[in-house]
Amino acid sequence: MSSYNETLVEDMNTNQMEEALVIFKSICGSGYFMKTRLVLCFTKMDIFRRKLARGDHLFSDHFPDYNVMPGATPNDFEAAKTYITERFRAMCCENHAPLETYYINATSTDEVQGMWESAIGKVRQDAKEFSSGSSGTATEQVYLSDSAQRVLAIKEHLPAPGY
Numbered sequence: 165m166s167s168y169n170e171t172l173v174e175d176m177n178t179n180q181m182e183e184a185l186v187i188f189k190s191i192c193g194s195g196y197f198m199k200t201r202l203v204l205c206f207t208k209m210d211i212f213r214r215k216l217a218r219g220d221h222l223f224s225d226h227f228p229d230y231n232v233m234p235g236a237t238p239n240d241f242e243a244a245k246t247y248i249t250e251r252f253r254a255m256c257c258e259n260h261a262p263l264e265t266y267y268i269n270a271t272s273t274d275e276v277q278g279m280w281e282s283a284i285g286k287v288r289q290d291a292k293e294f295s296s297g298s299s300g301t302a303t304e305q306v307y308l309s310d311s312a313q314r315v316l317a318i319k320e321h322l323p324a325p326g327y
């Protein structure tokens with residue numbers, strides 16, 4: 165999230181956030197993911213908070229359609245966070261499967277762990293629902309169960325907290 169005022173290294177005219185939105189849209193629009201839960205994790209929230217508080221990069225300077233709420237400060241953390249979240253959410257079509265959002269400082273083991281546990285819990289729940297036949301098709305059941313297993317396998321290889 166902290167890249168709201170930064171441009172791409174390879175193209176100084178393109179805002180990093182706008183580029184991220186385009187990439188996210190291509191993921192949301194992919195037929196492979198239409199019926200699967202998407203987990204969107206925003207990192208660098210600590211830097212984002214500090215940058216907004218410093219006030220030397222006005223959030224509204226980078227997003228012409230961002231309107232400061234009456235009475236709110238121009239770089240209000242919650243308002244800016246909500247604006248960016250909504251921009252990402254708008255990239256998914258209306259009938260897309262749930263989009264979970266997380267906001268972390270990725271250098272905090274606890275925050276990464278918390279996000280991971282929560283996301284895995286939801287994937288497990290999805291897999292359980294598909295297996296019990298309460299929703300989805302057989303194909304989706306295989307796909308989701310498989311992806312859930314893969315996510316769990318990756319987790320097994322993560323360094324233990326505090327490593």
Ligand SMILES: Nc1nc2c(ncn2[C@@H]2O[C@H](COP(=O)(O)OP(=O)(O)OP(=O)(O)O)[C@@H](O)[C@H]2O)c(=O)[nH]1
Nearest residue numbers: 167180206207208209210211212268269270271272
């Ligand atoms: N304070 C802070 N630093 C972070 C965070 N995420 C990544 N970093 C640091 O940013 C640097 C780049 O890390 P990457 O893993 O490449 O993160 P990225 O999101 O791809 O960020 P950039 O490469 O900087 O665009 C490293 O020094 C990380 O420690 C975060 O949430 N908070």
Ligand SMILES: [Mg+2]
Nearest residue numbers: 167207208270
């Ligand atoms: Mg990087």
